[in-house]
Amino acid sequence: MNINATLxxxxxxxxxxxxxxxxxxxxxxxAIMEEREKRIADGLEAAKKAxxxxxxxxxxxxxxxxxxxxxxxxxxxxxNARASQIVVDATAKAGIEAEKILTSxxxxxxxxVNKAKEELRQKMSALIIETSEKILGDEIxxxxxxxxxxxxxxxx
Amino acid sequence: xxxxxxxxxxxxxxxxxxxxxxxxxxxxxxGWTCDPHYSEEMGFWAFHVDSLGWSIFLGIxxxxxxxxxxxKLASASEAPTGLQNFIEMCxxxxxxxxxSIFTSAKNNLIGPMALTVLVWxxxxxxxxxxxxxxxxxxxxxxxxxxxxxxxxxxxxxxxxMALAVFILIIFYSIKIKGLKGFLAExxxxxxxxxLMPVNLVLEGVNLIAKPISLGLRxxxxxxxGEMIFILxxxxxxxxxxxxxxxxxxxxxxxxxxxxxxxxxQAFIFMVLTIVYLAMAHETQDH
Numbered sequence: 262m263n264i265n266a267t268l269x270x271x272x273x274x275x276x277x278x279x280x281x282x283x284x285x286x287x288x289x290x291x292a293i294m295e296e297r298e299k300r301i302a303d304g305l306e307a308a309k310k311a312x313x314x315x316x317x318x319x320x321x322x323x324x325x326x327x328x329x330x331x332x333x334x335x336x337x338x339x340x341n342a343r344a345s346q347i348v349v350d351a352t353a354k355a356g357i358e359a360e361k362i363l364t365s366x367x368x369x370x371x372x373x374v375n376k377a378k379e380e381l382r383q384k385m386s387a388l389i390i391e392t393s394e395k396i397l398g399d400e401i402x403x404x405x406x407x408x409x410x411x412x413x414x415x416x417x
Numbered sequence: 418x419x420x421x422x423x424x425x426x427x428x429x430x431x432x433x434x435x436x437x438x439x440x441x442x443x444x445x446x447x448g449w450t451c452d453p454h455y456s457e458e459m460g461f462w463a464f465h466v467d468s469l470g471w472s473i474f475l476g477i478x479x480x481x482x483x484x485x486x487x488x489k490l491a492s493a494s495e496a497p498t499g500l501q502n503f504i505e506m507c508x509x510x511x512x513x514x515x516x517s518i519f520t521s522a523k524n525n526l527i528g529p530m531a532l533t534v535l536v537w538x539x540x541x542x543x544x545x546x547x548x549x550x551x552x553x554x555x556x557x558x559x560x561x562x563x564x565x566x567x568x569x570x571x572x573x574x575x576x577x578m579a580l581a582v583f584i585l586i587i588f589y590s591i592k593i594k595g596l597k598g599f600l601a602e603x604x605x606x607x608x609x610x611x612l613m614p615v616n617l618v619l620e621g622v623n624l625i626a627k628p629i630s631l632g633l634r635x636x637x638x639x640x641x642g643e644m645i646f647i648l649x650x651x652x653x654x655x656x657x658x659x660x661x662x663x664x665x666x667x668x669x670x671x672x673x674x675x676x677x678x679x680x681x682q683a684f685i686f687m688v689l690t691i692v693y694l695a696m697a698h699e700t701q702d703h
Contacts, residue, residue: 271577283529
């Protein structure tokens with residue numbers, strides 16, 4: 262356990278190892294660690310940025326969505342209004358048409374009735390004349406009493 | 418076992434054998450020699466080849482591990498794995514300690530130095546866990562009579578490192594404060610300039626105590642641990658199975674406990690080194 266020159270030997274060895282560590286061992290390790298630290302910090306920042314932009318996108322999406330929904334609702338309303346308008350218009354047209362048809366039908370009927378009346382009158386007058394002839398004999402001349410006959414017919 | 422069949426040795430001889438270094442030095446009669454018979458003659462100019470050898474080997478192991486332990490193309494983009502993880506963990510641990518202690522000044526030598534101290538001292542301490550007879554017996558196989566394995570149980574090694582720290586303390590004290598500032602620090606505290614000699618004695622003791630306590634603390638802890646390992650190993654030389662088994666159990670328990678001491682002492686050596694150098698960097702009066 263005696264102190265001897267080993268002490269100086271160890272001192273020299275110690276200094277040399279410190280120097281080697283200082284020059285060649287420490288710097289590359291620290292460099293790697295620092296670079297990784299930086300990368301991790303960058304990565305975290307990028308992640309935060311991405312998060313923010315995602316939020317922004319979500320917000321924009323929500324806005325667009327709401328806008329689209331509102332538009333759709335508006336369109337639907339317009340369509341509904343238009344549809345009911347069409348129905349109203351159609352109903353009105355149909356009413357007019359129906360009335361027209363009704364009018365023309367009643368006109369036709371009236372015509373037919375008049376025609377039938379006329380026919381009936383003529384037939385009646387003819388029948389009256391015939392009956393009168395039969396009663397009066399040949400006294401009544403058709404040509405002669407044409408005027409009287411027409412008068413009678415018109416009075417029927 | 419150190420005991421050989423043809424010449425049984427006593428317990429005292431066994432312990433003595435384990436505490437003797439392989440020493441090479443200069444003798445009057447034979448010049449430079451590694452013959453243990455002349456170790457008395459060598460005086461100061463002798464080297465503990467085993468302590469120094471192991472210490473340098475472990476230093477190179479440290480450098481190799483931390484320099485070439487990183488993958489060839491270690492890049493920051495890939496997650497570290499395995500050894501790189503371990504290396505970065507060590508470096509980060511050291512860096513954190515340095516930064517927490519070295520708050521006022523910046524010195525990029527401190528980090529590498531602290532890392533060297535921590536890992537190197539830990540590796541040297543770790544040799545203590547190798548059963549005390551394995552390597553000396555191997556050495557005996559190649560003809561080396563004495564062979565001490567744990568460098569930190571040699572006061573030369575621990576005080577040698579403490580001396581380097583001491584030199585750095587003085588170097589940085591003078592570099593940062595100037596020679597005048599350093600001398601002022603030594604002579605003008607704590608009692609003012611009229612009691613300069615008293616101050617010098619007090620501060621001088623304070624200064625000298627740093628490396629001595631630093632070196633002896635490590636040496637003392639490791640030497641005591643080693644001694645207990647030797648005593649436990651001695652139990653195995655008795656021709657009694659029960660004592661031998663007890664010895665194995667004790668060895669296991671002590672080794673497990675000793676792991677804590679090894680790491681702790683390496684850590685303490687590192688922290689004190691950083692603290693002493695931080696104090697050397699402090700310029701304000703205290």
